[in-house]
Amino acid sequence: xxxxxxxxxxxxxxxxxxxASCAAGIKKNGKHDLxxxxxxxxxxxxxxxxxxAFCAAPVTLAxxxxxxxxxxALLINAGNANAGTGETGMxxxxxxxxxxxxxxxxxxxxVLPFSTGVIGEQLPMPVLNxxxxxxxxxxxxxxxxxxxxxxxxxxxxAKAISRTLVLDGQxxxxxxxxxxxxxxxxxxxxxxxxxxxxxxVETDFLQQCLSDVVEQSFNSITVDGDTSTNDAxxxxxxxxxxxxxxxxxSEDASLFVDELNExxxxxxxxxxxxxxxxxxFVTVTVSQAQSTAEAKNVAYTIxxxxxxxxxLFASDPNWGRILAAVGxxxxxxxxxxxxxxxxxxxxxxxxxxxxDDYSEEKGQTVMNQEEITIRxxxxxxxxxxTIWTSDLSHEYxxxxxxxxx
Amino acid sequence: xxxxxxxxxxxxxxxxxxxASCAAGIKKNGKHDLxxxxxxxxxxxxxxxxxxAFCAAPVTLAxxxxxxxxxxALLINAGNANAGTGETGMxxxxxxxxxxxxxxxxxxxxVLPFSTGVIGEQLPMPVLNxxxxxxxxxxxxxxxxxxxxxxxxxxxxAKAISRTLVLDGQxxxxxxxxxxxxxxxxxxxxxxxxxxxxxxVETDFLQQCLSDVVEQSFNSITVDGDTSTNDAxxxxxxxxxxxxxxxxxSEDASLFVDELNExxxxxxxxxxxxxxxxxxFVTVTVSQAQSTAEAKNVAYTIxxxxxxxxxLFASDPNWGRILAAVGxxxxxxxxxxxxxxxxxxxxxxxxxxxxDDYSEEKGQTVMNQEEITIRxxxxxxxxxxTIWTSDLSHEYxxxxxxxxx
Numbered sequence: 001x002x003x004x005x006x007x008x009x010x011x012x013x014x015x016x017x018x019x020a021s022c023a024a025g026i027k028k029n030g031k032h033d034l035x036x037x038x039x040x041x042x043x044x045x046x047x048x049x050x051x052x053a054f055c056a057a058p059v060t061l062a063x064x065x066x067x068x069x070x071x072x073a074l075l076i077n078a079g080n081a082n083a084g085t086g087e088t089g090m091x092x093x094x095x096x097x098x099x100x101x102x103x104x105x106x107x108x109x110x111v112l113p114f115s116t117g118v119i120g121e122q123l124p125m126p127v128l129n130x131x132x133x134x135x136x137x138x139x140x141x142x143x144x145x146x147x148x149x150x151x152x153x154x155x156x157x158a159k160a161i162s163r164t165l166v167l168d169g170q171x172x173x174x175x176x177x178x179x180x181x182x183x184x185x186x187x188x189x190x191x192x193x194x195x196x197x198x199x200x201v202e203t204d205f206l207q208q209c210l211s212d213v214v215e216q217s218f219n220s221i222t223v224d225g226d227t228s229t230n231d232a233x234x235x236x237x238x239x240x241x242x243x244x245x246x247x248x249x250s251e252d253a254s255l256f257v258d259e260l261n262e263x264x265x266x267x268x269x270x271x272x273x274x275x276x277x278x279x280x281f282v283t284v285t286v287s288q289a290q291s292t293a294e295a296k297n298v299a300y301t302i303x304x305x306x307x308x309x310x311x312l313f314a315s316d317p318n319w320g321r322i323l324a325a326v327g328x329x330x331x332x333x334x335x336x337x338x339x340x341x342x343x344x345x346x347x348x349x350x351x352x353x354x355x356d357d358y359s360e361e362k363g364q365t366v367m368n369q370e371e372i373t374i375r376x377x378x379x380x381x382x383x384x385x386t387i388w389t390s391d392l393s394h395e396y397x398x399x400x401x402x403x404x405x
Numbered sequence: 406x407x408x409x410x411x412x413x414x415x416x417x418x419x420x421x422x423x424x425a426s427c428a429a430g431i432k433k434n435g436k437h438d439l440x441x442x443x444x445x446x447x448x449x450x451x452x453x454x455x456x457x458a459f460c461a462a463p464v465t466l467a468x469x470x471x472x473x474x475x476x477x478a479l480l481i482n483a484g485n486a487n488a489g490t491g492e493t494g495m496x497x498x499x500x501x502x503x504x505x506x507x508x509x510x511x512x513x514x515x516v517l518p519f520s521t522g523v524i525g526e527q528l529p530m531p532v533l534n535x536x537x538x539x540x541x542x543x544x545x546x547x548x549x550x551x552x553x554x555x556x557x558x559x560x561x562x563a564k565a566i567s568r569t570l571v572l573d574g575q576x577x578x579x580x581x582x583x584x585x586x587x588x589x590x591x592x593x594x595x596x597x598x599x600x601x602x603x604x605x606v607e608t609d610f611l612q613q614c615l616s617d618v619v620e621q622s623f624n625s626i627t628v629d630g631d632t633s634t635n636d637a638x639x640x641x642x643x644x645x646x647x648x649x650x651x652x653x654x655s656e657d658a659s660l661f662v663d664e665l666n667e668x669x670x671x672x673x674x675x676x677x678x679x680x681x682x683x684x685x686f687v688t689v690t691v692s693q694a695q696s697t698a699e700a701k702n703v704a705y706t707i708x709x710x711x712x713x714x715x716x717l718f719a720s721d722p723n724w725g726r727i728l729a730a731v732g733x734x735x736x737x738x739x740x741x742x743x744x745x746x747x748x749x750x751x752x753x754x755x756x757x758x759x760x761d762d763y764s765e766e767k768g769q770t771v772m773n774q775e776e777i778t779i780r781x782x783x784x785x786x787x788x789x790x791t792i793w794t795s796d797l798s799h800e801y802x803x804x805x806x807x808x809x810x
């Protein structure tokens with residue numbers, strides 16, 4: 001069902017990373033629901049987490065552990081978000097780290113916990129304990145695809161990608177997995193992404209790379225504006241490749257950032273392509289803004305508009321809805337006589353009014369496509385932003401209305 | 406189909422106000438689409454307009470005329486919004502005022518024009534001219550209900566109300582009409598409201614009353630966060646009653662404001678009850694906030710969440726979605742351990758975690774109702790806000806996806 005996306009073929013192993021996945025029984029349907037990612041000593045790690053004030057216990061604990069130590073393992077369960085679970089939830093998150101650290105003979109704070117699934121229910125601890133005992137038996141360098149499937153909740157397609165580059169004559173691999181049906185469901189979906197590279201990267205620079213790249217990928221997608229209590233993205237650099245340690249002064253730093261950006265953009269866009277009920281993959285680009293933040297705000301206002309989204313679903317070139325969204329986005333000193341609007345390369349609005357050469361047929365041709373670009377020129381500055389979104393379909397309402405029934 | 410709302414019975418005439426409505430032929434379906442409200446000399450007038458930067462030609466012109474003169478007539482057409490229509494649209498708006506002013510023997514800038522309907526199409530000027538010639542023949546003090554029907558677009562129920570009070574021993578009447586299926590459709594719905602009273606009210610105070618009351622009524626409702634290019638609310642005081650002129654220093658000013666508030670809240674809530682596809686009427690109250698703006702922002706974040714709205718449609722007490730919306734509303738220094746959440750009087754979350762005495766059955770009982778109150782206590786201050794919203798149903802998607810097909 002995903003728009004222009006199918007299951008990935010091959011994911012390259014990353015030296016220093018082993019993974020495993022199993023069906024612990026947290027999900028009721030017998031599918032894989034527990035994943036462990038084991039990291040060799042000597043790695044560096046960066047991470048970004050949800051900004052939601054109601055963040056889940058594992059998010060709070062993962063942040064704490066990351067501030068204290070370098071992770072040796074990531075423990076991810078699907079089927080239960082361990083969110084809204086109070087002090088018991090925190091104790092359960094700690095206990096799960098204790099269990100895995102005993103198996104792997106590392107410290108408790110070298111384990112980062114992640115959970116995704118239903119909010120407000122306690123983790124089934126005996127089931128989780130048995131699952132941890134089982135999953136550690138299967139760890140292997142080649143289990144990336146299994147891990148990508150093990151972290152899925154309502155996803156219909158596994159999301160994974162590998163890229164390679166050369167640094168100091170050394171072949172470098174970046175592999176990543178992600179899950180999420182587009183943040184559309186804070187009690188079920190949750191965006192999680194785990195990325196690893198064998199490059200040797202200095203910690204502060206690794207965090208800077210991740211933060212910059214996330215801003216243009218995972219923080220540039222929306223299905224419905226709902227952000228999860230559990231969102232997280234982790235980037236591990238194992239330093240197994242023999243490149244000189246990369247830092248912000250390195251000449252070829254941008255090579256690494258570019259490939260990392262490719263990985264994150266692919267994974268972020270994959271989440272939108274697989275958004276619940278999505279029938280369209282829509283790029284929204286806003287340019288000639290007074291700041292990047294302004295451009296992104298206008299783009300999100302368009303992307304969040306239920307009216308724009310239902311028009312996209314209907315393949316209806318109903319440009320008045322886009323214009324109305326631009327008009328209410330709160331742009332300071334917006335001169336509507338400078339605003340242009342395009343669907344792909346078709347100019348619909350020029351200088352604030354319908355373009356003389358626009359016809360309904362031209363707009364309809366673009367709207368009939370599965371992939372569409374909405375482009376707005378604000379005529380006020382030189383900054384721009386691009387985000388990706390999906391449409392609002394009957395299927396979206398059905399999935400989200402009927403989920404628990 | 407409206408939730409708890411049927412067609413109004415009787416609307417009291419207001420001395421100094423005459424109205425008329427006719428089927429001019431702007432709407433294709435033969436329904437009434439042209440309304441004139443004629444105001445006797447000596448009235449005062451206040452108005453609020455859409456904040457959308459892409460406001461329609463009639464909005465720009467109405468603001469200009471109001472700044473120049475006191476209105477003697479309001480000209481309202483449904484079926485065409487005269488928005489996104491450029492210079493031609495402005496000339497057409499001016500011409501329509503010229504035509505009506507000639508008929509009524511007043512000045513052009515004593516006519517305020519209002520349009521609601523499809524964006525991006527020019528007004529059918531010969532049709533409009535013939536309609537104006539026809540409609541002025543029918544003006545009468547008793548045509549409030551006809552006018553309420555004449556301004557409808559996708560509304561299923563006419564929205565009108567009268568209230569009375571006594572000032573200085575004089576009986577005062579306030580009658581008002583509104584249209585809109587909940588701002589859900591900037592190219593079709595548009596919120597318009599016209600209210601008149603026979604009270605004698607000083608102009609500046611009248612504007613202050615209207616602005617204050619609109620903030621708690623028409624600016625406290627949402628279906629989907631989309632605001633129209635044409636929204637307007639006009640309040641006329643004809644001064645035909647023999648009360649001493651009311652101003653902000655008047656002892657009984659609050660009596661007038663209270664009744665005006667009742668009128669506006671009824672009309673605003675009627676728009677939500679009649680929102681396209683609505684099956685629920687939902688009150689969202691946020692208290693213990695650090696400011697009214699913060700409280701309103703949290704309330705709107707909940708009310709705009711497609712996940713909360715689909716859960717409401719499904720009568721699913723899926724409180725995790727409400728909590729997640731509160732968490733991403735950007736409240737500064739939110740301590741989640743102080744947050745309480747109620748559905749009607751059922752406490753779901755106490756101090757940030759599921760309440761001990763909460764059960765799914767209790768939540769389900771409230772959710773099964775047609776009218777529901779979501780109440781959030783932020784535990785951070787003393788300010789509060791209440792807004793009204795509807796759910797997100799299959800019917801919403803169908804109406805907005807299929808409208809032009």
